[in-house]
Amino acid sequence: MIDTSSIGASDISKKAMPIEFLDFNVYGLSRKDLEARLSENSISAVHAKSVFRSLYKDLAPASDASHHFPRQVEAYLNTLDLSIPLSIVSEQRSSYDRSIKFAVKLHDDQKVEMVLMPESKRITLCISSQVGCAQGCTFCHTGRMGLLRNLKPSEIIGQVYLANLWIKSNPDWLAQCKLAPNLRITNIVFMGMGEPLDNVESVSKALDILTDPFGLYLAKRKISVSTAGHIDGLDALLENHPDVMLAISVHSATDSERSKIMPINRRFPLDTLIQKLRNLPLQQKNGLLLQYTLIQGVNDSDDHALKLVNLVKGMNVKINIIPLNPVGPSRLKGPTTERLGSFRKVIHDSGIRALVRYSKAQDIAGACGQLVNP
Ligand code: SF4
Numbered sequence: 001m002i003d004t005s006s007i008g009a010s011d012i013s014k015k016a017m018p019i020e021f022l023d024f025n026v027y028g029l030s031r032k033d034l035e036a037r038l039s040e041n042s043i044s045a046v047h048a049k050s051v052f053r054s055l056y057k058d059l060a061p062a063s064d065a066s067h068h069f070p071r072q073v074e075a076y077l078n079t080l081d082l083s084i085p086l087s088i089v090s091e092q093r094s095s096y097d098r099s100i101k102f103a104v105k106l107h108d109d110q111k112v113e114m115v116l117m118p119e120s121k122r123i124t125l126c127i128s129s130q131v132g133c134a135q136g137c138t139f140c141h142t143g144r145m146g147l148l149r150n151l152k153p154s155e156i157i158g159q160v161y162l163a164n165l166w167i168k169s170n171p172d173w174l175a176q177c178k179l180a181p182n183l184r185i186t187n188i189v190f191m192g193m194g195e196p197l198d199n200v201e202s203v204s205k206a207l208d209i210l211t212d213p214f215g216l217y218l219a220k221r222k223i224s225v226s227t228a229g230h231i232d233g234l235d236a237l238l239e240n241h242p243d244v245m246l247a248i249s250v251h252s253a254t255d256s257e258r259s260k261i262m263p264i265n266r267r268f269p270l271d272t273l274i275q276k277l278r279n280l281p282l283q284q285k286n287g288l289l290l291q292y293t294l295i296q297g298v299n300d301s302d303d304h305a306l307k308l309v310n311l312v313k314g315m316n317v318k319i320n321i322i323p324l325n326p327v328g329p330s331r332l333k334g335p336t337t338e339r340l341g342s343f344r345k346v347i348h349d350s351g352i353r354a355l356v357r358y359s360k361a362q363d364i365a366g367a368c369g370q371l372v373n374p
Pocket of ligand 1: 133134135136137140141142143144192193194195228
């Protein structure tokens, strides 16, 4: 990291930023941030566009790219940390579906995981927003670690940058997946380690960068933020990104059971959460994805399914039913095939769209709830 005492004129704009955004790495700046900082240093803000293009479209390392800009721009960029703030330390390939789970090391030697998932004509990257997680959902391996720290915007964007660089350097993998040789990440899901809305400032800044037309330029409908139902975080996220896609984890339709599975329910109970979802802006309400992890003998009966149907009655939602992915030495198990089919049928017969989602990368512990600090 750079010595912040030597920053000089650009320091003014950094002091004005909220503490969460004290991210001196170039990959943590939105184009608006960069424009403001260039202007404060009497440099034309228009250069921010070419800096973004160079970083995110050409995938040029910032330290190399800075030499190609006018001297004043280069001098300003050199006051920032231009390093890629994380590195891939290991990869595990799934033999089932060609997904790849990467362990990624941060500057303080903490590690997070991200998972690359090829599909027909698209590549989805599941990224982490925290090292560990404070929410402690009983079925989740990440939750057992507790929260070690939040990721900075540059560490969230860095995952996408690294994954795109990896794809570019591995044309064989694209060919094996029958994907176009120039395809890069098309979809992002914030479903890796952490509760994204517990780190909403960084996630929101990362969304600015991911969707920037001069940067990665991903459509908001191709980015999903998954939450255990953090209502305060949801309000903050929607203030800046009212059109991002949401995936809400429900896992039970009664407060008593949900609180046992997801302690966050004690802070944000079901009726408050559902009321909030019913009052979302139209585009959110109509694309709402609810996630329900099915755990044998805990929340998988037909009665549970009926309660779920009643809970969301009148809402335009899609329900993803996710059979539990067993993790470590846990007494929790996934549902039987028969139970899974019956649970889905109850929901489907009520007229609600219900899909059974078998998580990708299960054989490499890269599926929902399986990611840990490796
Ligand atoms: S399921 Fe999500 S919110 Fe719950 S402990 Fe795991 S990472 Fe945290």
